[in-house]
Amino acid sequence: MKGNEAIGEGAVRAGCRYFFGYPITPQSELTHYLAKRLPEVGRLYMQAESEVASINMVYGASGAGARVMTSSSGPGISLMQEGLSYLAGAQLPCVVVNMMRGGPGLGNIAPSQADYFQATKGGGHGDYHLIVLAPNSVQELVDIMKKAFDLADRYRNPVMVMADGIMAQMMEPVELDDQYQIEIQPKPWAATGKVDHEGKNLINSCYVIPEEMESLNFILRDKYSEINKNEQVCEEYQLDGADIVLVAFGTASRICRAVVEKARAQGIPVGMIRPISLWPFPADFIGTAANRVKCFLSVEMNMGQMVEDVRLSVCGKAPVYHYGRFGGMVPTVRDVLEEVKKIYSGGAGQ
Amino acid sequence: MLEEIYIAGFxxxxxxxxxxxxxxxxxxEGKYVSYVPIYGVEKRGGVANCGVTISNQQISSxxxxxxTVLVVMNSLSLERFEKAVVPGGLIIINSSLVEPRVQRTDIRVLPICANEEAESLGDPMVANNVILGALLEITRVVAIETVSEALKDVLPVRRHDMIPVNVKALEKGAELVREYNNLFKE
Known part of the structure; x- marks a missing residue:
């Protein structure tokens, strides 16, 4: 199954009822897949006139209590930022998929991880966070969609699933459960025209009086700190006895897995930590690991973005380096291995 | 078993x-597989490459x-990817379109006039599967019968009338390799 199709099928199985989106490479097969698949199960696919329209349609459907998603790539996600800020402010759950491509600007259609800052540090205006998830295989793309919708509903917060052009176009075997059940918790806050609730349900992110705005900010802050406490997820690989720990997510983590294997075969003790949640960042796990390793190498398809979060997590306990390729270029196993050897011979091995 | 196959063309x-x-x-065949396409923004005539990994173990990258195997369908790709092949690896070249001039001496090279062979089968569109047949015969990465069977899933139903000629093309490619090997035996 192709990565884009896997996300589509994952969304269907997670009970996504509406999709609003606009095609852009490298995620167009996702819109293509859902255009066919959603009507088959009696749900709605609609191609909007733009990304700005898509995200505001998402706002509407989410406000009415439906499971809803949109998807795009870099430039389109940038257009959605205002809407994402509104969704976060109005505490509306939704899932947004970003298949990252080379940038900045119109860039190209090649794979990239350059939208890390945009996704994890805000992107839109105001004080808010998205929950950001980064799968690294086609199977995980399917599985993570259910998790994304569940998290969105539980915390009433937009969730972004981040992958890149390679993950979108890549084909790998996928196992789909024949039995799947969708359990959606009731949403007593939703504006459903008084069918399901008493009194007035208002979906809003406009608070003219600063005191009122601040009290919403307090609610958001408490929510984010709860998410930060509960939802940090990462995977470790060959951490036992590792002197050098690679930190990588998505496609870069697949490359790093091969680097770990090759380095270990040559007697260099390398391991890997793969953040699956990019926000909340798995700071606790990395911080603990920092007590027993010599250094970290953050491998990213960007100029050095996640490396800042690794440094904050490590908190000065060990040096943190960065290796990256940008603009749609992908690091090779050989290049990363060379970098590892350079660091190892430069002192990390002593 | 781990084969990393790169197929490069327009x-x-x-x-x-x-x-x-x-x-x-x-x-x-129950193996671990991955397929990663890399292509340009053009619909026709741009770069169209893909990497296929087939292994008995979980695939890291x-x-x-x-x-381990490079399939070359245009001359641009030969220049670009010859150096990348692992020592002892294999390059299969569509010599109908590409002068099989390879600099490396530590790899095996198999030129196949795939276009002419495909035309002799009655359909120039199956040149790619003549090459694939040869690849399967040399590497045995999967059985040729399985690939013939896979055509039913990969080709859309409206193209199923083309399965017989594609199967013929696969068999032709395998046969060419056997002939080539016999030539060396004699």
Missing amino acids: GGQGALSTGQLLAHAGLM PLVTEP
Whole structure:
């Protein structure tokens, strides 16, 4: 199954009822897949006139209590930022998929991880966070969609699933459960025209009086700190006895897995930590690991973005380096291995 | 067993279809497979490459940067990817379109006039599968019967009338390799 199709099928199985989106490479097969698949199960696919329209349609459907998603790539996600800020402010759950491509600007259609800052540090205006998830295989793309919708509903917060052009176009075997059940918790806050609730349900992110705005900010802050406490997820690989720990997510983590294997075969003790949640960042796990390793190498398809979060997590306990390729270029196993050897011979091995 | 196969050509030559077919056949045999296409923004005539990994073990990196087998469908790709092939690896060249001039001496090279062979089968569109047949005969990465079977899944139903000529093309490619090997035996 192709990565884009896997996300589509994952969304269907997670009970996504509406999709609003606009095609852009490298995620167009996702819109293509859902255009066919959603009507088959009696749900709605609609191609909007733009990304700005898509995200505001998402706002509407989410406000009415439906499971809803949109998807795009870099430039389109940038257009959605205002809407994402509104969704976060109005505490509306939704899932947004970003298949990252080379940038900045119109860039190209090649794979990239350059939208890390945009996704994890805000992107839109105001004080808010998205929950950001980064799968690294086609199977995980399917599985993570259910998790994304569940998290969105539980915390009433937009969730972004981040992958890149390679993950979108890549084909790998996928196992789909024949039995799947969708359990959606009731949403007593939703504006459903008084069918399901008493009194007035208002979906809003406009608070003219600063005191009122601040009290919403307090609610958001408490929510984010709860998410930060509960939802940090990462995977470790060959951490036992590792002197050098690679930190990588998505496609870069697949490359790093091969680097770990090759380095270990040559007697260099390398391991890997793969953040699956990019926000909340798995700071606790990395911080603990920092007590027993010599250094970290953050491998990213960007100029050095996640490396800042690794440094904050490590908190000065060990040096943190960065290796990256940008603009749609992908690091090779050989290049990363060379970098590892350079660091190892430069002192990390002593 | 681990084969990392890189198929490189122009859009329209079937480079991506060949890769998908091969990956699907690997899946049918219960192997670990991955397929990563790389193509330009053009619909026809742009770069169309793909990497297919077939293994008995879980695949770490699905990206093929040092292929064990390189399939070359245009001369641009030969220049670009010859150096990347692992020592002892194999390059299969469509010599109908590419002068099989290879600099490396530590790899095996198999030139096949795939276009002419495909035309002799009655359909120039199956040149890619003549090459795939040869690849299967040499590497045995999956059985040729499995690939023939996989055509049913990979080709859309409206193209199923083309399955027999594609199967013939696969068999032709395998036969060419056997003939080539016999030549050396004698």
